[in-house]
Amino acid sequence: MKTANDTTSAIPSDFIRNIIAEDLKTNKTRGRVVTRFPPEPNGYLHIGHAKSICLNFGIAAENGGICNLRFDDTNPIKEEVEYVESIKEDVRWLGFDWGDRLFYASDYFEQLYQYAVQLVKSGKAYVCDLSADEIRRYRGTLTEPGKDSPYRSRSVEENLDLFERMRSGEFEDGSRVLRAKIDMASGNLNMRDPVIYRILLAEHHRTGDKWCIYPMYDFAHCLSDSIERITHSICTLEFEDHRPLYDWFLDELNADCHPRQVEFARLNLSYTVTSKRKLAHLVEQGHVTGWDDPRMPTLSGLRRRGYTPESIRKFAERIGVAKKDSIVDIALLEHCIREDLNERATRVMGVLRPLRVVIDNYPEDRMEELEAINNPEDPGMGTRKVPFSRVLYIERDDFREEPPKKFFRLAPGREVRLRYAYFITCLEVVKDQQTGEVVELHCTYDPETRGGWSPDGRKVKATLHWVSAAHSLKAEVRMYDHLFTKTNPSDEKDGADFNAYLNQNSLETLNSCCVEPSLAGAAPASRYQFERLGYFCVDSVDSSDEALVFNRTVTLRDTWAKIEKAQMRRTIADGSS
């Protein structure tokens, strides 16, 4: 098995790696480390799964072990091939390779059935005719013990016969189940004679109509782990009180391989949800365009948004692994993608909200090509030519008729630098007579400052990005913001569910953006830094050579925005005091 290699990172330390190191030291597994990533193919993978994937594949790689990809496909009603394909694609994209270790719980259905028969034979399982509702009532409550099913004392022969007939399709859907015979008075509800097989007259995406009974998770999972000779079965916290059951099955069946289950806290990210159920809901309700909507924390969404696998792996490493319920600040994820893209993204100039600028003293018929650096972090990425002419566009945000304190950018009478081009000075502001909106600026340029340097050493406080009006390309840019307005949308303490906290402004589409001509024919999914704005990638679904569409992956850190916000707060505070 090969695994993505992050050369810069040391192997992290966490309680799971400590447990494994200890097990290795005490020779619990004869030196083997085998993990598995066991998704149920009932939805798309999200950032929380990435944590688990990095953990399982990472641990295997660090210990010279292997990690299996196993689909936990024991519930045909919810599972689909579309999901297994997407999951494989996402794991591969994240940078992990399961080699020939691709398995399905459904591969083991026959073995699992035989194990169940064995349990029946040893008197540890019985066929129960209670309805789902009756089973629930017999189970008792959190504080009261349950009571035995009237079918609990059926003979082994009768159970064997009934179970076989369940398999052969003799009974109605849901009419009978096979249950483990454990302890109806256990404080752990999972031990109160859990159902291990149910009748489901449903077509399975891999086994077709071969089966009409399907094993439950608790039964299938531990045995699948054992069959694959997993050494450490790593899962999330909610399975902690399933562990006694996990161990019970393996003990009762005398399994020769008894993996150790270890639980860790699942990932929660601020301003989003990491629950397949909730994500599916967003898709179904049309709040997003699909599982791969760039606002989704799914791997396909993050990929389309412009995130790199490296950044997600780095993120998984930085959040650590522990047992505490927590919510990781999404700013950390954003930091990871900025850090990665800062080193590798080609710089380019693009104007999102164009403001027309006419350089009055620049000849009308002239055009010159100025040299621009592709990536100051990596001189090896070279330079490119950017056309300059008399009519340009700059960012509307880069001009203020009445500049506030600390605003360094263009204003009437002020001189600024156009990146890689010239110093320009604003002389005249043209406004719309009706609305008063600034529609055009008239400026002069200093021919002595070509390339952006002044021979007399005079300084300007701002450098602006720009684009030549006649040479620029039109583009659509999609600006994304957090999907939810609340740090923890899943917190229902205020009486509302996560739907109430959907950010209505999570997508803003800009249709009249202008980008420099070097972007012509930009490849789908390619990533760029639009200087001074952020990182953007070519949308892999909607962009074409005729109509460029960019997704904003993440903004650059914006010190001015912070200053402005602070000024705003101060003004409000002064006004109200």
Add this chain to the structure above:
RNA sequence: UGGGGUGUCGUCAAGUGGUAAGACACAGGAUUUUGGUUCCUGCAUUCGGAGGUUCGAAUCCUCCCACCCCAGCCA
């Protein structure tokens, strides 16, 4: 009121009886043809609380408090 877990900086998170790592965030400052990057600096006398053991406690003991998970024929 049953069972299983968890509490260390705003957010993650090391720490395993020898005197509180690191990251993000935040706040200053330096450098800068991106208000980007980079670089410095600051940011837990204290580890949910109270007692106790010890020369010494986030680490051990006792009690208490808070929060999370479990009553699917889901995983």
